[in-house]
Amino acid sequence: MAQSPLVLTNVTKRFGGFTAVRGLSLDVPEGRIIGFLGPNGAGKSTSLRVSLGVIPPDEGEVRLFGAAPNILSLRRVGFLPEERGLYKKMTARDTIAYFGRLKGLGAAAAKARANELMDSTGLGEFRNTRVSKLSKGMAQKVQILSTLAHKPDFLILDEPFSGLDPVNQQVLEDLIREEHARGATILFSTHVMEHAERLCDRIVMMARGRKVFDGTLPEAFATLDKGASLEVEPGFDLAAALAPKGFEAHRAADRGHGDAWRIALPKGAGPQDALRAAIEAGAPITGFAPDEARLRDVFVSLVGEAEAAALDDPPAEREEGVPAE
Numbered sequence: 001m002a003q004s005p006l007v008l009t010n011v012t013k014r015f016g017g018f019t020a021v022r023g024l025s026l027d028v029p030e031g032r033i034i035g036f037l038g039p040n041g042a043g044k045s046t047s048l049r050v051s052l053g054v055i056p057p058d059e060g061e062v063r064l065f066g067a068a069p070n071i072l073s074l075r076r077v078g079f080l081p082e083e084r085g086l087y088k089k090m091t092a093r094d095t096i097a098y099f100g101r102l103k104g105l106g107a108a109a110a111k112a113r114a115n116e117l118m119d120s121t122g123l124g125e126f127r128n129t130r131v132s133k134l135s136k137g138m139a140q141k142v143q144i145l146s147t148l149a150h151k152p153d154f155l156i157l158d159e160p161f162s163g164l165d166p167v168n169q170q171v172l173e174d175l176i177r178e179e180h181a182r183g184a185t186i187l188f189s190t191h192v193m194e195h196a197e198r199l200c201d202r203i204v205m206m207a208r209g210r211k212v213f214d215g216t217l218p219e220a221f222a223t224l225d226k227g228a229s230l231e232v233e234p235g236f237d238l239a240a241a242l243a244p245k246g247f248e249a250h251r252a253a254d255r256g257h258g259d260a261w262r263i264a265l266p267k268g269a270g271p272q273d274a275l276r277a278a279i280e281a282g283a284p285i286t287g288f289a290p291d292e293a294r295l296r297d298v299f300v301s302l303v304g305e306a307e308a309a310a311l312d313d314p315p316a317e318r319e320e321g322v323p324a325e
């Protein structure tokens, strides 16, 4: 069996009296794209830092390519830290090539790889531009490309999408897929669930330092009760009409034209069954939609609306110059 690039067993990390990560066990199998999800402060960055040996765990074990993180295993990793930082006076291409050389590429190979990466991601014309003259988003792209320069086996990207506009978020999604197709294993953290929905084989959800879910997308959606939404003309009591047919309806909101209801589906029933039952009950239907579950709904069902609301907050800015530990 292929070796998992990363295995965490019962990892706990405390800062003073505060526990940032609590008993986290995680297996990142080779060749997967895994999304590490959770709101600000959930413990994602701390877990990633512990995984790379940047900070030691207080309890538990980290195995990176089968051993404690070491110089050899770290060479196989490309890491995008949450705190971005590049040498401002270096050109974009030299920056990417420099990171490639730090990870063992020869000078010519590093330069060629930097050119190739910049051309394929729309940065070709900025090869000789100094980092200080790049926009924030472009500098972020340069930093991301720097983590890929040496074609790492394992990419760990901490909030790679934050700071990118929608076009460049798409460029990054494509890049992640290409790296995956090349054979890389990818673990990325995000509080934007949509990226994970589109990209990931598996997701790990964190809240307040604890893992609250670990599984495939279908497994995540299977945790939700299925439902449907129906709109009927105002004043019609859908709950009373559907109760004898075994469906529970709750008024969702008065939208003006009609009344919106949410129907919980009993086990084995589909949204069309609810629609049929409403028609049979003589409901004056003005709208119908099967519920389209999103990962955010899964998160809400696991940790509650209050905790999930933090997903909408922008990532916390760490003050510059504040050390990681």
Ligand SMILES: Nc1ncnc2c1ncn2[C@@H]1O[C@H](COP(=O)(O)OP(=O)(O)OP(=O)(O)O)[C@@H](O)[C@H]1O
Pocket (backbone or CB within 6 Å): 015, 019, 020, 038, 039, 040, 041, 042, 043, 044, 045, 046, 047, 082, 191, 315, 316, 323, 324, 325
């Ligand atoms: N060096 C540190 N010293 C003290 N507390 C820390 C340190 N690093 C992280 N923390 C705390 O640990 C908790 C988890 O932080 P972490 O950065 O791991 O969360 P996160 O899920 O990555 O969130 P974000 O998206 O905001 O970065 C937070 O409450 C944070 O304030």
